[in-house]
Amino acid sequence: MGWENQEMQQAEEYLQYQIQNGVCGKVMTDEQVEELRKQIVAYSSISEQLAELHKSMSSHHDFTGIRLGNLYYDPISASVGHKITARQRWTPTALQLQILENIYEQGTGTPSKQKIKEIASELVQHGQISETNVYNWFQNRRARSKRKPLASTGSGNGETGACSECVGAKDKRTKPVSSDFAGNVGNVVESFYFQNSDSGINQLMGKVESSRGFDSYSNLVEQFGLLG
Amino acid sequence: MGWENQEMQQAEEYLQYQIQNGVCGKVMTDEQVEELRKQIVAYSSISEQLAELHKSMSSHHDFTGIRLGNLYYDPISASVGHKITARQRWTPTALQLQILENIYEQGTGTPSKQKIKEIASELVQHGQISETNVYNWFQNRRARSKRKPLASTGSGNGETGACSECVGAKDKRTKPVSSDFAGNVGNVVESFYFQNSDSGINQLMGKVESSRGFDSYSNLVEQFGLLG
DNA sequence: GCCGTATGAATGAACG
DNA sequence: CGTTCATTCATACGGC
Incomplete structure (x- = not known):
């Protein structure tokens, strides 16, 4: 149409001005x-x-x-x-759990003081946790995954392969997710969020879009049937 | 600054034009x-x-x-x-229960591996059961008899007074989530933003909703008609 | 039919 | 390290 360069430029400048003065911010298509x-x-x-x-x-x-x-x-x-009254035993967050599982599987499953410190300091970013917690977790993890997978008797009604402390058990706990995921999600999310926001909508869109792991919401929705 | 009316108007027109042509649409702060x-x-x-x-x-x-x-x-x-899937949990048959109670009363109440195996193999004749079930049963039996001044298991089924988890007088069972929430309050307070998106899943919802974020979000949706 | 209790199971922590 | 304890979760069941 008949928009002259000059006019357009003026308009742009005007926009800039408005933006700078907080009159309006980002423009989206x-x-x-x-x-x-x-x-x-x-x-x-x-x-x-x-x-x-x-x-x-x-x-x-x-x-x-x-x-x-x-x-x-x-x-x-x-x-x-100063203290959280009684109770309050630590519970790992989902992320922490995943990371722990990952370490457990990949790493020898071995603790080691130093390592525990590291792990703890890493996990603390995803929720409160102490070295003791980590230590205990590995301890329990090891102990519990050791009990033999004991066949549940019979079948039919109440399948009981599950185990508590039990007498037998195979690893039936959380499966580690791709190391990539477990190790990075937290950071991804953080950097995701804390990134300078000046970049504006395009960047936002790009991030959301390129956010890996799911191609599209429809896909997601399909996968999880989350949409009523 | 030196923005003339004319220039502004031109800019507005320009914007309109752009919008109409899909070059740009909504403007957000x-x-x-x-x-x-x-x-x-x-x-x-x-x-x-x-x-x-x-x-x-x-x-x-x-x-x-x-x-x-x-x-x-x-x-x-x-x-x-919220559920752990449909997996049926084991329920002792009347006969099994009786036998278990018997063993519990006679024996010190402590089972221990080998014994459990025996018990399980005996009980399996009266219905399906696994060692794990037996183990859990004793575990719970012990734990629960401790909290409640219930002495005799009573022969029949009469049982004595009822008390679920007993000491948990406050009975959080009915509001299971709240206690967990308590454990997370700290995190919510400390890291208001989504530094961790993990189990923060509840945290997250708490944050999202409790912060003015959600309202703002709703407003946004309204203002911009983002939701068809 | 909702509400509260009974109970199998899961799990962090502690014990020996 | 293997076991046990203590607490909590999730659900089935019974009464109003």
Whole structure:
């Protein structure tokens, strides 16, 4: 159409000006918006099933107490102390678990003080954890994977191959995921997020798109049947 | 600065033109973009993990499932949920129960490997059972009789007063999630952002929803009509 | 039909 | 290191 270069340039400058003054920020093409829309729809649907969890969490959090820095408020005793009252045994986060499993399988499955320190310091990025936790985890992991896979008796009704401490057991726990994944997801996510955001929408889109592991939400949706 | 009305108008027109031609569409503030970015990053990391997990699991043809924080991934249905799949849990038959109780009372209550084997092989005649089941039964029996001042198991089925986990007076069983949430509060407080997207899966939802992020997100959706 | 209890199982930590 | 304990999870079951 009849847009002169000069006009366009002026417009661009104007835009720049507006942006700099916070009047308006990023500009997206409809295509991009649509892309985003799809992403969000898919993701939010996927996360939908977690909503229930959140609900119960928030509806009962008046009994959970809260941690304030190094202090901990216990709603039951209505007091604030330095320790998290009683209980509170460590539970690995999913990511931590995966990483641990990975290390366990790849690594000799051997601990070693130094190594534990390293592992702990790495895992602490994904949630609270101590060296003791790591130590215990390996200890338990080793011990439990050792018990022989004992055939469950009979069948029919209650298949019991599962084992607790049991008498026998094969590794039936978490399978390690691709090392690539286990080792990097955390970082990926972090860098993903903490990256300078000035790059704008294009970058965002690029990242979301190129985010590996899933080709498209439809694929995802199909795989997990997460969309009602 | 020196922006003349005319120039501004031209710019606006230019923008309109661009929009109409699909060159550019919606305009968002940086804040909004950032909000969006957060949402997508959160969702995408969840999805990514699920996808990877799925891939890994299916490639291993493993049917055990995996724990994801408070959630469980079921490789069979390829979905994530709160349950540990349909695996039936063992239930002792009346006869088995009686025998077990008997053994428990007579013996010190401590089984131990060899004994368990024997017991199991004996009980299997009265219904399906595995050593693991026996082991667990004793384990639980011991643990639970400790919390409750229940002395006699009573001969019949009469049983005495009821008390589930007993000492857990607060009975968190009904609100299982909350306790776990408590354990995570710290993380939520400390790392508000998605430094870890892992089991943070619940954390994440908590963050997403509790932060103004979600609202902003909803607003965004409305404002920009991102959701058809 | 929802709510609370009973109980098999999973698992972090501790014990000897 | 192998075992055991303590706590928690998930679900089946029974009453209102």
